[in-house]
Amino acid sequence: MMMNGTLIAATSLYFIQALLISAQNFFGPRTLLFGVSVPATETQDLAVRRIRVQYIFLMGIIVLVMAAACFSLIRYLGNAHALVYFLIALLLQFPLSGIAIAICRQSALRLNATRGWQVPIENRRSAIISSRRFRSPVLGLPWFGAHLAVIVVCVVIALVKWNDIPVYFAIHRNADRMPDWYSWYSTKSISSVFYENFGQLIGTGLFMLLNLIAARIRTSLDPNDPDGSLQKQIQYKRINSFVIWGISLGLTVFLGLFQAGRIYSFKLDLWINLTFALMLTAYLLLLGMLVYSRAKGLDQLRDFSSQENHHWKMTGTFYCNPDDPAIFVPKPYGMGWTVNIAKPMGRLTISAIVGIPLLFLVWVWLLSK
Amino acid sequence: MFIELDLQSETPLYEQLINQLIEGIASGALKPGDPLPSVRNLAENLGINLHTVNKSYTLLKQEGFLQVHRKKxxxxxPDAMPGVTAEFEAKLFRQLRSLAAEAAVRGMTEEAFVNRCKRLYEDTTMKRGGDGQ
Known part of the structure; x- marks a missing residue:
């Protein structure tokens, strides 16, 4: 059985993540119901509200059933084995919430067909042409100097403490706390000692890329209030950028602490607690961003170029419009962006998102053979 | 400075863009040497085809209103704007002639027509030296 403290932390994290996923339903323009345009006068209609509640209800059932199944499986397991199931349950929340969204989108489309809503499409487009008054909406590259500083500190400490590092240690252990497929890396070497630093560098690079994408996302202005919507877009991008920066810095620090714990003496429980702390911080940061954006009305911004329903494929997950040069567009519900799969770069991005983790899994599988 | 395009207008999008950029230069909202968004950036923000923006920029560059700078x-x-060329004179004559004819047919007096032209010219150039908004 898991220790009480770990179980409480794991359960809290599980429900906070479920809350975060469910809260997205209430984020985004009120005139969009799971990507389906709703007339402004109908946003408080009983049927519309019922579909929003339907999502919460479905998510509630999914979360509770998974929690019950997980708990019955881990009851007699040790910490490490239990955490594997817990991790699976955490990851399953995402595809299962997708199923809940698909069901609710179908309900929204049916309601749209029944009511015959004819929401007028905005045929005007507005853009800022002079950027003299505005600085970049996202945090600049120097902000990621903090990440590099953490990496440098980790490397310097490892170099200074080189003689204190044991000659043999495991880079990775399985759930039984036994060194697993990395066992041949157990001898002290550059690659085994600085293993996490490479991870820190790759992670920082990926988050810098994400920050760059946030900067490049289309600035869709409301033709009726271009200046006001521009200010909101800038503010929204800045908050996103700050969250990206904060989470990536937390991850860099975490990997540094993990490295320190690993090369001197491996303490699994310390690592578990650190992981919980990191994930909890990230979730609270995201939840804070949702609440702040909602309070300031930043989530009510619409992307005018992608407003037509027929451009959205696979229950509104992907955008497909060959006439739109944008590669990344805001999702029609929840937070974040999706790609324009009509563009080669969009298809390449999707391939990379799906393919890189698959390649990684294949590589791990090959190593374990 | 903001530009606004109407997707339903009879005026082609590239022409709407050209007209608004020239108006921006005339009003002083766009000053000599001011950087403009890249073709891709502007097309993405407006949600229109890259070739449309590219056509507008190319035509304005050929006319001498824009310049492609290696770094910016x-x-x-940034230098002298194109002067009143023979081509421009011909275009002005062609467009004003048809408008003057229609104004006359519709019963607008010569004085009213001239006054409207004068006021439009003044309005367009009045903001020169402003802050660009």
Missing amino acids: GVIVQ
């Missing part, structure tokens, strides 16, 4: 990208002509 597309900028408003």
Whole structure:
């Protein structure tokens, strides 16, 4: 059985993540119901509200059933084995919430067909042409100097403490706390000692890329209030950028602490607690961003170029419009962006998102053979 | 400075863009040497085809209103703007002639027509030296 403290932390994290996923339903323009345009006068209609509640209800059932199944499986397991199931349950929340969204989108489309809503499409487009008054909406590259500083500190400490590092240690252990497929890396070497630093560098690079994408996302202005919507877009991008920066810095620090714990003496429980702390911080940061954006009305911004329903494929997950040069567009519900799969770069991005983790899994599988 | 395009207008999008950029230069909202968004950036923000923006920029560059700078990208002509060329005279004559004819047919007096032209010219150039908004 898991220790009480770990179980409480794991359960809290599980429900906070479920809350975060469910809260997205209430984020985004009120005139969009799971990507389906709703007339402004109908946003408080009983049927519309019922579909929003339907999502919460479905998510509630999914979360509770998974929690019950997980708990019955881990009851007699040790910490490490239990955490594997817990991790699976955490990851399953995402595809299962997708199923809940698909069901609710179908309900929204049916309601749209029944009511015959004819929401007028905005045929005007507005853009800022002079950027003299505005600085970049996202945090600049120097902000990621903090990440590099953490990496440098980790490397310097490892170099200074080189003689204190044991000659043999495991880079990775399985759930039984036994060194697993990395066992041949157990001898002290550059690659085994600085293993996490490479991870820190790759992670920082990926988050810098994400920050760059946030900067490049289309600035869709409301033709009726271009200046006001521009200010909101800038503010929204800045908050996103700050969250990206904060989470990536937390991850860099975490990997540094993990490295320190690993090369001197491996303490699994310390690592578990650190992981919980990191994930909890990230979730609270995201939840804070949702609440702040909602309070300031930043989530009510619409992307005018992608407003037509027929451009959205696979229950509104992907955008497909060959006439739109944008590669990344805001999702029609929840937070974040999706790609324009009509563009080669969009298809390449999707391939990379799906393919890189698959390649990684294949590589791990090959190593374990 | 903001530009606004109407997707339902009879005027082609590239022409709407050209007209608004020239108006921006005339009003002083766009000053000589000001950088303009890249073709891709502007097309993405407007949600229109890249070739449309590219056509507008190319035509304005050929006319001498814009310049492609090696480091800054597309900028408003930093040197002298194109003068009154024979081609422009012909275009002005052609467009004014048809408008003057229609104004006459519709019963507008010569004085009213001239006054409207004068006021439009003044309005367009009045903001020169402003802050660009």
